[in-house]
Amino acid sequence: MPATSEFYAELIERQKKTSLLGSCSAVLGWDEQVNLPPAGGEHRAGQLALLAGMAHEQATHPRIGELLSELEAADDLGDEGSTAQINVKHARRYYDRDTKLPQQLVEELSRVTTLSQQAWVEARKNSDYSAFEPWLTKALGLKREEAEAIGYGDGQPYDALLDDYEPGATAASIQAAFNPLRDELVPLVAAIRESGRQPDTTIITRSYPVDAQRQLGIEAATAIGFCFNSGRLDIAAHPFCSGFGPGDCRLTTRYDEHHFPGAFFGTLHEAGHGIYEQGLNKDSFGTAMGQTVSLGIHESQSRMWENLVGRSPAFWQHFFPKAQAAFPAALSEVTQEEFHWAVNDVRPSFIRVEADEVTYNLHIMLRFELEQAMLTGDLKPAELPGVWNETFTRYFGITPDDDSNGCLQDIHWSAGLLGYFPTYALGNMYAAQFFDTADEELGGLHDQFARGEFLPLKNWLNEKIHQPGKQFSAGELVEHVTGKPLSHEPLMKHLRTRFGALYGLD
Amino acid sequence: MPATSEFYAELIERQKKTSLLGSCSAVLGWDEQVNLPPAGGEHRAGQLALLAGMAHEQATHPRIGELLSELEAADDLGDEGSTAQINVKHARRYYDRDTKLPQQLVEELSRVTTLSQQAWVEARKNSDYSAFEPWLTKALGLKREEAEAIGYGDGQPYDALLDDYEPGATAASIQAAFNPLRDELVPLVAAIRESGRQPDTTIITRSYPVDAQRQLGIEAATAIGFCFNSGRLDIAAHPFCSGFGPGDCRLTTRYDEHHFPGAFFGTLHEAGHGIYEQGLNKDSFGTAMGQTVSLGIHESQSRMWENLVGRSPAFWQHFFPKAQAAFPAALSEVTQEEFHWAVNDVRPSFIRVEADEVTYNLHIMLRFELEQAMLTGDLKPAELPGVWNETFTRYFGITPDDDSNGCLQDIHWSAGLLGYFPTYALGNMYAAQFFDTADEELGGLHDQFARGEFLPLKNWLNEKIHQPGKQFSAGELVEHVTGKPLSHEPLMKHLRTRFGALYGLD
Numbered sequence A, B: 001m002p003a004t005s006e007f008y009a010e011l012i013e014r015q016k017k018t019s020l021l022g023s024c025s026a027v028l029g030w031d032e033q034v035n036l037p038p039a040g041g042e043h044r045a046g047q048l049a050l051l052a053g054m055a056h057e058q059a060t061h062p063r064i065g066e067l068l069s070e071l072e073a074a075d076d077l078g079d080e081g082s083t084a085q086i087n088v089k090h091a092r093r094y095y096d097r098d099t100k101l102p103q104q105l106v107e108e109l110s111r112v113t114t115l116s117q118q119a120w121v122e123a124r125k126n127s128d129y130s131a132f133e134p135w136l137t138k139a140l141g142l143k144r145e146e147a148e149a150i151g152y153g154d155g156q157p158y159d160a161l162l163d164d165y166e167p168g169a170t171a172a173s174i175q176a177a178f179n180p181l182r183d184e185l186v187p188l189v190a191a192i193r194e195s196g197r198q199p200d201t202t203i204i205t206r207s208y209p210v211d212a213q214r215q216l217g218i219e220a221a222t223a224i225g226f227c228f229n230s231g232r233l234d235i236a237a238h239p240f241c242s243g244f245g246p247g248d249c250r251l252t253t254r255y256d257e258h259h260f261p262g263a264f265f266g267t268l269h270e271a272g273h274g275i276y277e278q279g280l281n282k283d284s285f286g287t288a289m290g291q292t293v294s295l296g297i298h299e300s301q302s303r304m305w306e307n308l309v310g311r312s313p314a315f316w317q318h319f320f321p322k323a324q325a326a327f328p329a330a331l332s333e334v335t336q337e338e339f340h341w342a343v344n345d346v347r348p349s350f351i352r353v354e355a356d357e358v359t360y361n362l363h364i365m366l367r368f369e370l371e372q373a374m375l376t377g378d379l380k381p382a383e384l385p386g387v388w389n390e391t392f393t394r395y396f397g398i399t400p401d402d403d404s405n406g407c408l409q410d411i412h413w414s415a416g417l418l419g420y421f422p423t424y425a426l427g428n429m430y431a432a433q434f435f436d437t438a439d440e441e442l443g444g445l446h447d448q449f450a451r452g453e454f455l456p457l458k459n460w461l462n463e464k465i466h467q468p469g470k471q472f473s474a475g476e477l478v479e480h481v482t483g484k485p486l487s488h489e490p491l492m493k494h495l496r497t498r499f500g501a502l503y504g505l506d
Helices: A004-034 A038-059 A062-073 A083-100 A103-126 A129-150 A157-165 A171-194 A201-205 A210-224 A260-279 A295-309 A313-326 A336-342 A360-376 A381-396 A422-442 A445-450 A455-466 A474-482 A489-503 B004-034 B038-059 B062-073 B083-100 B103-125 B129-150 B157-165 B171-194 B201-205 B210-223 B260-279 B295-309 B313-326 B336-342 B360-376 B381-396 B422-442 B445-450 B455-466 B474-482 B489-503
Strands: A231-235 A241-245 A248-253 B231-235 B241-245 B248-253
Touching (some): A004 A062, A004 A083, A004 A248, A038 A083, A038 B241, A157 A360, A171 A489, A210 A260, A210 A313, A241 A260, A241 B038, A248 B038, A260 A455, A313 A445, A360 A381, A360 A422, B083 B129, B157 B171, B171 B422, B210 B231, B210 B313, B260 B455, B295 B474, B313 B336, B422 B474, B422 B489, B455 B474
Parallel strands (some): A231 A248
């Protein structure tokens, strides 16, 4: 009978193989978004389904269950918190989750969400909610089945879905974090709206030639520490970051000649994700210790570089002369202060992905509220557009003009991604709390930014957040790094400071 | 016990799955050449090795052997020549070939050729043959093992290797085709050299802006029938074509601002390969009936569009005004005749991939001769540089100045690709013979080209060469389409006609 170390080695080898196969799918997925010829969609779907099936087969192989039982019964895996303990704990979590889902449900979910996304594209284009409603109903039914198969202890079905994106979080814990945030955000939005001061936003819609946008984006991403020797930046309709593995992380963005912030902050955002991926422990690839913590922690990295760094006055103290040189026609007569305010314009708007830093979190809370109600059945799909618009009006003071600008705007529900939205707002809160601690420990980050020094923060994130992999859960990591549990206060303090100054609030 | 049709359906399903997995590797291989960040090489090698291992496992699954035995014993697969018969015949061929190779040899070949290619890159850069020789020796040893494992009947080990690229061909059959070709090529080369007339080749090394080269290349590839709705054109250091499957075929080329023909004819060449891939029967993907015949037939398609079409006077009657418009600085004072001659310059040169249409085949014959002698052991790796230079001098009348321009110039031997070279010259012969028949059947191709009409030829190739898949072997296809066995005469007739006119030969 082999010693525990041999069982462990076999488990790790199987995990690495499954991750490696997953990374092949990631290459095909990236290529689908960046390069696929129009007629190649069907073949690509077949390729991805094949790889997904093979990966599921590998991940649910009964031998993994045997290995886990042997390892869990053994007493020589080291102390709690040892690499071996952590890898085994997460391997158990993945294995249980994967084996609890009946193959038939996995396939049906894949089939329905593929068709549902196609229906959503059309429905959104035509602002025709009725064409999408039957697909949403189907997807909800399957996601309920998924939640039941996985189980949710004393909690609610939503927790089972959330656990896939933000392990350890529950609907109740997120609600507890969101409530005080909302209570303070709503009056801040009102105060900004009533301040009477407005930036000149025509500055950012002048002509910004795309080549120069790309060059400046690459310069900024490089400055904050994204490594182009181990990565790329390409164009895609829906910007994303995909880390294939050690030495290969791909960012995408999209350019609009007449809207500077979209691509620039989008590039910083994706570079933030990319810096996390590039900061993982390479030798641990494929195991928990070489994986990101959660979607919320991932988003904390992208939002930190996009907003806390990229939209700070100090950042533009360094970068505005470069922007002026890159876009002389648009910016030669503009001051740094005018430009900085224009890229920090706050106003209620319909579309989440275009929202400013202040109103963004309200978009998330709206979705979190409605998707919970749809999952329990309290909110019927037929009632969604009405309830969306009513809640939106309550939060923002404006009412969507049609469903394309309302409940049809996001792809997530059509793709079966229920429980995904709250991780965006969690990311904003994590980011602000991490940033405060970094600022204390590194002493005056904004002075560093003004001098173009971004690597101290990047290296701090590498050490504190990236290298530990899944050693801590998201909640544990926040406490471990900042000494305090997650709180809305750092984010609110940041928003009040930045926007209080811009809009002249008390 | 299931009926034969069920065995057959299972066999086809397994073949399609293996092809689909192979097409995933092809995407990763393409991406490696086109997009891979410098640091991503090791991870990519791991991904490709994993997929190759899984594909080999699928291709050698014992169930395939069982299915083949059942199907071969049955008598209801239809007539000889039926789709089922052909698919089963080729499935047997693949299965036997794959299962004959010991897993250990497959892995050792993969390992050695990966390292050997790295050694070759360095050796070529430094023109240091001694650094490459040990790798060549190792590769030769393994390829001999491969040939013995596969077997070669009454023939010679070379046949077993050749069979992987040009099924049905033997060293003897190729020698028989090459001998008369060489006998007539050598005096033609001499006559051209002695003619005293030379084109002005400075025309084609003027400034040709890369963007305009790309545009004209895409226009030409589109005109000859490559479909960009189902394909792309990108940049890679080593141009190639990769057909992933229905709706997705990728071409690559490389641009040199000061050398027009490289990218332009390279694009036509790869588009020729791509038109073949795009012309395959989509519903037969993954089975013999949806696969290309051989490397030689594949090369016949690329060389036909590159040379027989793309370097013809008629082609430039249509395209020269477009080229003048695209490159006014380089071409406004140049006549169509001067330009056409410049892109048809014939002169002995060291590098195969830069060789003109006439001397090209001599480069191939040299390699065919030497690789056979190395495989038998008659030529020792240590003697290669000397024998290369001596044979080269005999064929071309010039002697390579160093081994980088001699026996180190091609990647093939370092990659274990012995038996591959002759397919290039076979392609030239097939191309000329097919072209003659098309010209007869379609009536005056050159008049059509001069009017910009290339689709009649493309559609004829679709019907005669592409749609039948592997219904015929290469030799059978030539006879079936042209009514005659393969001959060197159509190629020599073409070369004498084209270059006799340009160089004023009798």
